[in-house]
Amino acid sequence: MAILPIVRYPDQRLRMPCEPVTAFDARLKEMADDLAATMRAAPGIGITAAHVGILEQVTVIELDGPLSQRVYVNPVIEWLSPELQRHTEGSVSMPGVTDEVERPARIRLTYQDLAGATHTDEADGLLAVCLQHEVDQLGGIFWIDRLSRLKRERIVKKFRKMGEQ
Template sequence: MTIRPIVRYPDRRLAMPARPVTAFDDGLRELAADLLETMRAAPGIGITAPHIGVSLRVVVLELDAKTGPQTYVNPHIEWASPEMIMHREGSVSMPGINDEVQRHARVRISYQDLDGTTQSEESDGLRAVCHQHEIDQLDGLFWIQRLSRLKRERLVRKVEKMSRGSSAP
């Protein structure tokens, strides 16, 4: 297991849709293990392969110690509730920045596990928010695109200011 460098916003790779996984092999298991280690080091609760520059539809979530880490390969949303919730979101690719995003309160996703077996999962609350957030990322939609233009521009200016400050002599 290796901690990999995280792609930082505004890297254009974060805006590219990820390719479906077709090989369910040791390389995929190694990628999932690296994603987990990288996410824990960030720290974060969710990460996608595009966050480390790999254009594959792989998500790792670790929301609590009881359920432990879970890997979702080729996930997609099958159903979303009409009820909406607001949740504060951020990204390992934009550390220190977060804002309230409106999401569906419940979703049902379909995905494959590391062996390629198709699975389905219904979730609500934080897990539903995470599924939507990470699947958006796999589709090339960075989370701040869900914000109003005004909020998005404010956050981008903040990121630019933070990066100028860290590169100052």
């Protein structure tokens, strides 16, 4: 497993929609392993291939350490609950800054695993937040796009200031 360089905001690759994965092979498994290692080193609880400049629909999430690792290939959110929840979010591509984002509390997601088998899962709580966050990223929507213009400008200014130090 390699730790890959993380693309930093405002790199334009973070705003580009990712392509669906069509080859379920050893390269995909290696990419998932590298993403997991990169996420742990960052540290973070979720990462997409876009975070390392690979524009393919792959995300890895670990909410409770390596044994909880889940890989989602070509994920699509099929349903969002009308109930909302607020949760603090951030990104491995914009370390050191966070803010609260409001999202649906529950979701239904269809995705493929590393072998190409299709699954449908429902999620709530932190897993629902993470999945929505990472699926957004795969679609070229960076997490700060879910904030008000004022909050987004404040976050960007703070992140730039941190880079100047």
